[in-house]
Amino acid sequence: MNTSTDSHKTRTGTRPQGQKSSTRERILAASLSLFNEQGERSVSTNHIAAHLQISPGNLYYHFKNKQAIIFALFEQYQQRVLGILEIPAGRTLQPQDKLHYLQGVFKGLWDYRFLHRDMEHLLLADPELHRHYRDFFRTCQSRVEAIFRGLGAAGILNVSEDDISGLALNTWIIVTSWFSFLRCNLLSDEAGTISPELLQGGIYQVFTLERPYLTDEYRDEMIALQQRYMPRPSWLVHDPAGGE
């Protein structure tokens, strides 16, 4: 996971090596798990320390407050996503690359799902995180635009430069809003009912964005890939509890 993060400097400094690293990593892993399960607003640093059976002082030695933990988790998430959104060196893009990108990004969304769940709240609470997040957005936009250009160069899409930035922005919005869309529109309660499988229904929607740009040569192959992610009809139109 030592992928480049471009200009994104770490606020929490370089990662301590050796034994300190182990406690630091355990704090981050436990925080991520608690934030994801219970919501970041419900989890305090004391809660995290108790969960790990360490003293609050030991936790504060590694992170001065909860914001610093959130910031470090955001950096992990950012590294993960930017590591995925690379153009492979020395070859043109293939249809499978598209799946690799989307599966990787949606897996990242799932693993760090507390972030996009309450992003506005997190950003309002931490202006430095907000600046980094905006940089991350812009870097992602550039990467996604490069991927669309690459799919054009590979003959998979027929897109003009005029189309690309709008397409990249719509992709960002669909991907980052998908989880919230599921919670608002599909689920009557949230206890354990959003699964990675539901989340991956977003892959179908992202394919929908670029479907009209598919070239004749690749249309059938790409639509067959998209169909794998077709949501069950009961999700989107009918009652989630019932059939049709």
Next chain:
Amino acid sequence: MNTSTDSHKTRTGTRPQGQKSSTRERILAASLSLFNEQGERSVSTNHIAAHLQISPGNLYYHFKNKQAIIFALFEQYQQRVLGILEIPAGRTLQPQDKLHYLQGVFKGLWDYRFLHRDMEHLLLADPELHRHYRDFFRTCQSRVEAIFRGLGAAGILNVSEDDISGLALNTWIIVTSWFSFLRCNLLSDEAGTISPELLQGGIYQVFTLERPYLTDEYRDEMIALQQRYMPRPSWLVHDPAGGE
């Protein structure tokens, strides 16, 4: 605004006539304004009563609690949106209809902006609102699908039935997430910095979704309409404070 709301029954009952109606309407208007300006979480029923210089008892005579006020405002919003998303009777759709739909819906988003700002929170707090919201989503999807079909029948878009549901769902997500997108990605603080003009940048993005489906006959005209909403470059790619 006596448009049909389909199967959406009013929980708050029929609107009282005469003098009661006036206080009720004042409570709703003041609540909407306070929720929009200060965020719903920061505004209590006592706050609303004090703002109107009425007693809390008078407020409770009209609404048993804050949730009932939110529910009534949601019903107003729903009526507004469903009133806009009608197919005109007796004629085919025109390019200007598309603008009418989008301007109306984005104006509704702006006027009731507290709703989509914290929708998940509102829905978790009120399961009945959540049920009504899901019905509203499904009704909107059907209406938007009918509009896309109408644009197809008018020769403006070349869309297949396979494309329409994905296109309608992407439209919903872009529209309802646009405000949150602006706050997360563009603005460093939110005091008064989101304007109706910024919000209307979402219209450009929605046009982007259907752009590849435009027929040769209407492409130039529709792209000219879209250009009116082109965001300033500084919004989306560069620092909001600076130029390029």
